Amino acid sequence: MVSWKINLVYVPPIVTVFSVSKTIEGGTQLINKWQHIAHNVTEDLFINLLITPVLVTFNSLFLGTADQLVKIVSDEFPELGLEKKDCSEMSWIESVVYHSINLKGESIEALVERRPSPKAYFKVKSDYVKKAIPEEALEEILKWCLHENLIMAMEPHVGKMSEIDEAATPYPHRGGNLYIIQYLMGWDDDDASENHVGSIRRVYEKMKPYVSKNPREAYVNFWDLDLGTNDNACCTSYGQAIRWGRRYFKGNFKRLAMVKGVVDPTNFFWNEQSIPPLVLSSSY
Template sequence: MTIFLIAFITKTATPFLRFNTTATPKPLVIVTPVNVSQIQDVVICSKKHGLQIRVRSGGHDFEGLSYVSIVPFVLVDLINLRMINVDVENSNAWVEAGATLGEVYYSIAEKSKTLAFPAGVSPTVGVGGHFSGGGSGMILRKFGLAADHITDAVLVDVEGRIHDRKSMGEDLFWAIRGGGGNTFGIVVAWKLNLVPVPPIVTGFNVSRTLEQNATKLVYRWQFVSNKLHEDIFTRIFLRKVESSQRGKTTIQAAFTTLFLGEVDRLLSLMQESFPELGLVKEDCIEMSWIESVLYFAGFPSNTSLDALLDRTPISDVFFKTKSDYVKEPLPEIALEGIWERMDQLEVQISELQFTAYGGKMDEISESSLPFPHRAGIIFQIEYAVLWEEESSEASQRYISWIRRLLDYMTPYVSKNPRQVYVNYRDLDLGINNLDGNTSYKQASIWGRKYFKKNFDRLVRVKTAVDPANFFRHEQSIPPLSSW
């Protein structure tokens, strides 16, 4: 087995600079299996020798948990398991866990112009981690999450056995679709139910600064965004930019929208629901769904679809992210407080995203999958701070800034628990003990924020399938034996 492991050592790059320093713990060995049987061997061998496993699909875990650990570990990199088989006639696809979202979208578009899948925006994100956390994207108001459209999976369990949905049972199948990765086993492949989209969709990205009434527009957006027609997805990007007044800065709100239909219908709906934005036809672009994937991923116009196959992530900055959910509109004074904090000189680059919910998300029970953030959510917030300085002092300064911003937001966001998206992983919420038992009480501090009441069911599933807690990391679900 040792010879097998060494034979598959490969050099892989970490996509985020914060986890790519000389101080970053490195794996004892990196394994890049080319088939399921080799994954079985790795699980059995690692368990025998008391080594933890980290599983990497695309490596986009925001806290580096798919490729970093402070205890000795084996990194299982799924980069060679990227087969995608699209069945247009039955509107489904089998996707191996090492594939990226870009590769999935490309493969669907090769076969059909009117089928899609409701997953995330970034094409370099691996499907393994994305689906394991639920997976939200640009058509969630119409179709819900990626995990809502997963109908089967292939998983290697703690004993090295292979399961499909039938043999793993409905409890485990429920848990792997949103309960977080590297907790219940290693998912090798997913079966997706593809969704219909029209031949023409419409997008726009309209920006307004504070001098252009951005505060009142953002305030008004909160009252309509989750009530818009479900064919409309809308998000606001908030960032600091240079002001028209020389030497000064301001806050820019970029209203980004995808509509599953043609421009004239979108203009009518926006005029009816959000006339304050002043949207005109010239602001909009009609395109195919696959072209919208490139558009909203930030690629220049006329970019070849081959760009979706590039697995190289942009990693030239350090960053820290956090998230929140909003159930009551933020008052204007709260928005102004956000602008003040974003405009602080100590921050190089800061960005907030307000992503509207409603539509299909309101119709799905919060216990349908481990992802509980459904009815009653107006929008999700993602906070991000980015910097280029390499010192630990700089990192602490910027991370302290985003922590203070989160403290400021406490009165305005969800409560009891304060809800957080597991795919925007945040170790500030709390961590497990890596070298000993983790108590249920300890894990529930972060677990209920990610999963609400679903945390208890996840613990029961974990206890049934991995009672010795072999698959674990800083925020994996603990078994009941760890109480």
């Protein structure tokens, strides 16, 4: 039997959201300030960052009123120039729709409608940042996004995330990470050519000096087959899979492989980057 326990947390009746965009020119200073303060302003405030070839956009959810939010941001991040007119108060469930890519502007009833998502073609990669990237390097990163027509999303990764030990759950990317980066390249047809995926791979390689190391960590839900793949269901060894397994799960990978060895020793359930069974011999 498998059980799943969820601890609910209090959310106030009113939350506040904003989405503020600035042109990419001069965006370096804003991004630099964000990476120094976004993770430790207050646990009630979440501000992520989206970099496109022309804009830098700051998206926020705050567990409180607009007046409270403007006061906090004015004190901690005055460079953003946030005003009350930029903010919208709503219920938490309405904020889910507000921040949804496909549902923004609709009512909360859209959350229970079973709509097929439009077909999309894209490549995603990920990184974790443990030390703030130097401002001069941020300037180069913005140029890469512009030149390669690439989107980068950054989300702070401290707060409650850091209070949980990295060995407590399979997800290990806890204390010590300032934020996660998602690299995204999309296109309009099914031609996953070098012209499309090459851009994201080039930027990913250039980012190597500024992100986590040994291993260079990655988020398993941003499935990245560039990190390696299983050959087939029966022939991939633990030694092979550790190439991507340590990036996704760090020190938890061996324990997960041992669990797989108990519940699915024949590797019936598998995919290109599934965890292989590690069956330990009882003989000495």
